[in-house]
Amino acid sequence: MFYRSTRNNDLKMTASQAILKGLSDDGGLFVPEALPKFDKGLDELKGLSYKETAYEVMKLFLDDFTEEELKKCINKAYDDKFDTESICELKKVNDAYYLELFHGATIAFKDMALSILPHLLTTSAKKNNMDKHIVILTATSGDTGKAAMAGFADVEGTSIIVFYPKGGVSKVQEKQMLTQKGNNTHVVGITGNFDDAQTGVKKMFNDKELKEKLDKKGFIFSSANSINIGRLVPQVVYYVYSYIKLLESGEVKDGEKVNFVVPTGNFGNILAAYYAYNLGIPVNKLICASNDNKVLYDFFETGTYDKNRDFILTTSPSMDILISSNLERLIYMIGGEDSEKNSSLMKSLTTDGKYTIDNEMKSKLDLFTGGYATEAEVAKEISDIYNSAHYVMDTHTAVASKVYHNYKEKTKDNSVTVIASTASPYKFATSVMGAIDESLIGTDDFELIDELNRISGMPIPKAVEGLKDLSVLHNTVCDTADMKNTVEDILGIK
Ligand SMILES: *Cc1c(COP(=O)(O)O)cnc(C)c1O
Numbered sequence: 423m424f425y426r427s428t429r430n431n432d433l434k435m436t437a438s439q440a441i442l443k444g445l446s447d448d449g450g451l452f453v454p455e456a457l458p459k460f461d462k463g464l465d466e467l468k469g470l471s472y473k474e475t476a477y478e479v480m481k482l483f484l485d486d487f488t489e490e491e492l493k494k495c496i497n498k499a500y501d502d503k504f505d506t507e508s509i510c511e512l513k514k515v516n517d518a519y520y521l522e523l524f525h526g527a528t529i530a531f532k533d534m535a536l537s538i539l540p541h542l543l544t545t546s547a548k549k550n551n552m553d554k555h556i557v558i559l560t561a562t563s564g565d566t567g568k569a570a571m572a573g574f575a576d577v578e579g580t581s582i583i584v585f586y587p588k589g590g591v592s593k594v595q596e597k598q599m600l601t602q603k604g605n606n607t608h609v610v611g612i613t614g615n616f617d618d619a620q621t622g623v624k625k626m627f628n629d630k631e632l633k634e635k636l637d638k639k640g641f642i643f644s645s646a647n648s649i650n651i652g653r654l655v656p657q658v659v660y661y662v663y664s665y666i667k668l669l670e671s672g673e674v675k676d677g678e679k680v681n682f683v684v685p686t687g688n689f690g691n692i693l694a695a696y697y698a699y700n701l702g703i704p705v706n707k708l709i710c711a712s713n714d715n716k717v718l719y720d721f722f723e724t725g726t727y728d729k730n731r732d733f734i735l736t737t738s739p740s741m742d743i744l745i746s747s748n749l750e751r752l753i754y755m756i757g758g759e760d761s762e763k764n765s766s767l768m769k770s771l772t773t774d775g776k777y778t779i780d781n782e783m784k785s786k787l788d789l790f791t792g793g794y795a796t797e798a799e800v801a802k803e804i805s806d807i808y809n810s811a812h813y814v815m816d817t818h819t820a821v822a823s824k825v826y827h828n829y830k831e832k833t834k835d836n837s838v839t840v841i842a843s844t845a846s847p848y849k850f851a852t853s854v855m856g857a858i859d860e861s862l863i864g865t866d867d868f869e870l871i872d873e874l875n876r877i878s879g880m881p882i883p884k885a886v887e888g889l890k891d892l893s894v895l896h897n898t899v900c901d902t903a904d905m906k907n908t909v910e911d912i913l914g915i916k
Contacts, residue, residue: 423485425452425651428754429768431761437484438546441652442556444645445627449768450761452651453751457700458482464702465676467666472509473500475666476538476659482701483655484542491545499538499656503527505883510534510660512667512840515813518683518826519673520843521664524816528598529846529885530740531691532569535648535656540573540580542652543644547579554642557913558582559626561619561647563687563740564591565845567609568598570646575604582646583608583912585619588899591739593867594849594886601892608912614902615733617745620647620688622905632906639915648690649747657694658701664840665703674838679706681839683829685822686710686718687741689748691842696752696789705789706837711825712794713738718746722792725784728776736797737853738817740845745771753779756786793825800824801857808858814878816845817853848874848886 425440427433429450435443440452460482467478476496477489484492500509504525511522526533543556556579560570567584574582586599588611599609612619626632627643636642648654661682668674682705684692692710699705712719714734721727729744736742754764756779767777795803800817803824807813815823822841829835847854851870856863858877862870868890875882900908910916 423458423483424455426455427451427761428453428750429761429765431759436486437651438486438549441542441546441650442550442552442642442644444643444650445624447628449624449628450765451649451748451751453754454483457697459700460702464666464669467662468670470666472659472663473497475663476500476656479659479662479701480655483651483658486549487545491549495538495541495545498541503533503537510663512664513813515807515811517830518823518839518841519664519668520813520815520819520841521660522843523660524843524846526569527572527885528565528569529849529883530565530569531842531844532565533572534660535653536566536569536573536646538656539570539646539650539652540577544577544579546652552642554637554640556580556644557636557641558646559623559643559909560584560645561616561623562586563616563742564595565740565849566647568595568602571599571602571604571607571609574646575602575607577606581606581608581913583610583909585610585612585623585905587611587615587619588613590615590735590742592850592852594851594889595739597889597892597894598885600894600896601889602895609896609898610905610908611899612902612905613899616743617729617733618902620745620747622902623647626906626909629906635915636913639913641913641915647747648688654690654694654697654748657691658697661695661698662701662703665698668838668840677704679704679837681705681707681709681826681835681837683709683711683822683826683839683841685738685741685818685842685844686712687743687746689718689746689752691844693748693751699789706835708790709822709826709829710790710792711822712792713741713800713821714794714796715742715744716794717744718749719792719794721749722787722790725781726776726778727771729771730775737800737850738821740818741821753783756783791829793829795821795824795828801853803827804854804857808877814847814854814858814874814880815843816847817850818845819843846883847878847880848883
């Protein structure tokens, strides 16, 4: 199976080459030539562990990895870095299943993919006899940065540089990043927002002069963002795993369709759900949940993607995004895999900040539906679910939960529904506790950790225990315009 660029159908790469490159030179994203389908019945996946399921799914996408290579990567990733043996948990709360994807080292769902990506990447380098030092360049809205650094810290042959919006992440998120150990880890706060960080990183990927300079000095860039196919593929696994769990317990019958609700930012997580559907998981609706930055909701309603609007800082910062990179992979597919057509739409996004898809493309989006939750709705959802079920969820999960309840009320759709629960409430303690008890609004994240522990009964994760007292190891801040300079400084290639 080959991968090609969404902006050039003639470019062909193996899976390992696509993982190494991250982003195509033409600015496009790598996609499988044809999305894979299961090579066995869902029945045969019953009873498999998370790791075994991961192998069954990932081998279909990464077909130039040997069984031994892939299983080695999986075993190194999904071990006791996770605080539950099942790696993720499916919890029924009132009328929906919450798929908890935050049991990894940095307590956000990014761990599901970023604990395996370093191994996929170093294996890919070996397979392709690539002996350059790999520099991971990453933009983060708060969670990717920490999870990527935790994954790459002290991995030989790699360095990682993370850019985050200074002032645009939670206190816990920032402290987690700034205290990251490992000689090969670098964190830089920028004076812009996440879109500025992501655009700056993409620019460096497409900068020919910089690429040549790096090449001469023995470096090569790669990406840990979900634009890297090596990030996306491991995320398909938990949609499959959760469906099989529902089959095993008899909650769904053979062939019964479910809804997946996904709190969405860069469109990576929900695209992974779409890939799972294409594999053969029966899906009724993929519900794309946004916060007040509802560019995706508007897109699904109207067919116009328009980023010309104010960027709103919300209590779900990992979804504060106006340019959802991975949507390009879907646009390419529904446009008949026409790389020229896709390129021209993406070009208008760059020049005019918007594009509109035609009716034929729009008709291929029936599986998706969009919704959004306002800040007040998110807070009320956290408090409602806590009061009715004593379940405490984080702000991102609450966006999805509220969007689902709105959807259900409007459509009366009673399909079994799985809500992707993307972060631990401990990561956003201020917003979560403030929603449950108004008198706590404005109290510092760190002061609320014990209180959160008391009311939720959820053990305090290792990731936040003691975090307050760790020393800050990174303090670089730069202007958005200076990102390239900063990278050259860090790598010593000025
Ligand atoms: C990254 C993130 C999201 C958004 O996921 P995308 O793949 O970017 O759509 C949602 N919630 C949390 C907690 C995240 O860290």
